[in-house]
Amino acid sequence: MKIRELLGSEPIPYDLLLLADETIAAIDKYIHEGNIYVVEGEIKIIGVYVLCPLHTETVELKNIAVAEAYQSRGIGKLMLADAEKRAKEMGFREIIVGTPDIATKQINFYQKAGFERFATRKDFFFHNYAQPIYENGIQLKDMVMLRKLVSTT
Numbered sequence: 001m002k003i004r005e006l007l008g009s010e011p012i013p014y015d016l017l018l019l020a021d022e023t024i025a026a027i028d029k030y031i032h033e034g035n036i037y038v039v040e041g042e043i044k045i046i047g048v049y050v051l052c053p054l055h056t057e058t059v060e061l062k063n064i065a066v067a068e069a070y071q072s073r074g075i076g077k078l079m080l081a082d083a084e085k086r087a088k089e090m091g092f093r094e095i096i097v098g099t100p101d102i103a104t105k106q107i108n109f110y111q112k113a114g115f116e117r118f119a120t121r122k123d124f125f126f127h128n129y130a131q132p133i134y135e136n137g138i139q140l141k142d143m144v145m146l147r148k149l150v151s152t153t
Contacts, residue, residue, distance in 0.1 A: 001046075001075070003082045006036040013038060016048045019065040022133050030062045037082065039066075039075055046070045049079045051086065057093040058147075064097075080113050088150040095150050100125070100135060101142040115146035 006012070013036075017027050030052050039047030049064040061083055066075045087095045099106040101120065111117075124143035125133050133140045 001078070002040045003037055003047075003079065004040065006038050006048075012036065013045050013048050016045065016065045016067060017050075017063050019068070020063045022129060026129065027063070034060075034062060035086075037079070037086070039079060041070065047075050047079055049083055051083055051095075053090075053092070054096075056091075059087045059090070059092040059095050061095055061097040076109065077113070080110075084113075084148065084150050092150060094147050096145060096147040098124070098143040098145045100140045101144045102135060102138050102140065103144075107144060107146070110146045110148075113148070115148045117144055118147050119145040121145060 012027075012031060014024055014027065017031070018024070021027050031050065034050045034052030037049050037051070038045045047064075047066045047070065050062040052060045052062050054060050061080075064076060064079055064083070066073075066079075084095055096118075097110060097115065098121065099110070107117075121143040123141060125140035
């Protein structure tokens with residue numbers, strides 16, 4: 001498997017991005033502000049993540065997704081480590097990520113990788129999506145923000 005930056009002339013892998021975000025409209029709000037990285041399998045792209053600089057010290061991981069047929073094989077962990085490495089190489093001090101407050105699997109994934117909770121964006125899903133979004137039958141409301149220092153310099 002190889003992780004590489006997606007070139008501007010290549011199509012955006014919305015099919016994968018939609019695994020981690022609800023609508024193309026939501027993706028389009030950030031996709032052109034960041035760098036898109038993809039994991040290439042033998043014949044197709046099987047994973048994607050997006051890094052968006054917020055300011056000189058902080059970059060946000062806006063989306064990270066693995067094709068369903070390839071999940072639970074360590075690809076997400078590999079992409080997260082790659083994102084941290086790239087953030088550090090680009091001179092960022094920290095990487096942040098947001099996920100629904102009820103998404104215990106995702107929160108645990110980030111915490112196992114050394115991320116710590118630092119804020120909650122109240123009513124995020126009410127303010128940023130026209131239609132209610134449900135996960136496991138529960139309407140999403142708040143977003144938990146996590147961060148990890150990637151550089152000590």
